[in-house]
Amino acid sequence: MSSLEHRPPLPSGSSLGVFLVFLRLGLTSFGGPVAHLGYFRTEFVERRRWLSDRAYADLVALCQFLPGPASSQVxxxxxLQRAGVLGMAAAWAGFTLPSAVLLLAFAFGVSALGDLSQAGWVLGLKAAAVAVVAHAVLGMAKSLTPDARRATIAVAVMASVVLVPGSLTMLGALFMAGILGLLVCRPQHDPAESGDTFPVRIRPAVAAISLAVFGLLLGGLPILTMLTGNATVGLFDIFYRTGSLVFGGGHVVLPLLEAETVQTGLVESGTFLAGYGAAQAVPGPLFTFAAFLGAVTTSGPGGMAGASIALIAIFLPSALLVLGVLPFWGRLRRIVGVQRALMGVNAGVVGLLAAALYDPVFVEGVTGVASFLVAVLSFVALASWKAPAWAVVFAAAGLGIVLL
Incomplete structure (x- = not known):
């Protein structure tokens, strides 16, 4: 086999183009990580056709197994697929910076702004998230649960997560979905010839180095903090460790951040809660809450420098894991047994999204007749009128101001 066969395929887009696409998503993707996956599917599977539904679901399944924010990892x-490592950095920056900048602004004026979680436009955005997630669940179900066996797996995963909430339940349910898929599912095409695989854009050697750096920082930063007593290193350690150890992403990160900042005296409890309320009102990943906490910390650099350190530290583990795992994932998913397991896991992803559609998306997004009306109108706009998600989001915010 020639060396050319080991060479990653050339990027098929520019990093600037990737940045602009993700910047628009970063400005309009409200509703939390599950809703983000819905926005991504609409943008990259349906609208731009950068990847297939199956490849997208496989990628989501992989990122569900990794610690950190799943939507950001996706x-x-x-x-990475579109424009190499620079495209990966561009996607992260475009999707992350809008909410990070807004939360940094909130940090500088938190006492004057107060809690926005019950503002009408915020409630409208939560209702729009119900429509976005419901649209994503239905779309993925059509292609990923087309038969009784996979539909049953999806329902079983949904029931498990609804009855016993928690990140460990999610991981266990996806694991069992993979086992069931291995036992009862049969691929209808040759996985070696499948066009649905997610392309690998990084060399295995670089992947191995990324995994080594991930482990070295996770084990070495606490030791370095203890030896030097440096507040900046300690701040980086706190947020790097949080990004490395939190499974499930989204709101799951909040208890650990509270323990690492409030309980250690780095951030006052009232300030933490005010920042959490603000984080519900901005688009993009909830992990950008780290920028707020880094800015208001009572120890270390604080301000813009603290926000930058905390933001980079909490997302760096995700970047290293994506770089480290994706090349090997591409090889593994071509094995017939892995294909069968993935059919089950993909069905399980539909179940996870369906469970999240109920709680927290529907439970928090539909609190009365008015919010239910906003959610239904948003769904009709998405599913029947084929309106872009960003337009639906802004329209829902406007309706929220009037009705909620």
Whole structure:
């Protein structure tokens, strides 16, 4: 086999183009990580056709197994696919910076702004998230649960997560979905010839180095902090460790951040809660809450420098894991047994999204007749009128101001 066969395929887009696409998503993707996956599917599977539904679901399944923010990891991987490592960085920056900048502004004026979580436009955005997630669940179900066996797996995963909430339940349910897929599912095409695989854009050697750096920082930063007593290193350690150890992403990160910042005296409890309220009102990944906390910390650089350190530290593990795992994932998913397991896991992803559609998306997004009306109108706009998600989001915010 020639060396050319080992060479990653050339990027098929520019990093600037990737940045602009993700910047628009970063400005309009409200509703939390599950809703983000819905926005991504609409943008990259339906509208731009950068990848198939099956390849997208496989990528989501992989990122669900990795610690860190799953939606951001999916975005990083798509940027990597389109424009290499620079595209990966561009995707992260475009999707992350809008909410990070807004939360930094909130940090500088938190006492004056107060809690925005019950503002009408915020409630409208939460209702729009119900429509976005419902549209994503239906779309993915059509292609990923087309038969009784996979539909049953999806329902079983949904029931498990609804009845016993928690990140460990999610991981266990996806694992069992993979086992069931291995036992009962049969691929209808040759996985070696499948066009649905997610392309690899990084060399295995670079992947191995990324995994080594991930482990070295995770184990070495606490030791370095203890030896030097440096507040900046300690701040980086806190947020790097949080990004490395939190499974499930989204709101799952909040208890650990509270323990690492409030309980250690780095951030006041009232300030933490005010920042959490603000984080519900901005688009993009909830992990950008780290920028707020880094800015208001009572120890270390604080301000813009603290926000930058915390933001980079909490997302760096995700970048290293995406770089480290994706090349090997591409090889593994071509094995017939892995294909069968992935059919089950993909069905399980539909179940996870369906469970999240109920709680927290529907439970928090539909609190009365008015919010239900906003959610239904948003769904009709997405599904029947084929309106772009960003337009639906802004329209829902406007309706929220009037009705909620």
């Amino acid at each position: 975005g990083m991987a798509i940027g």
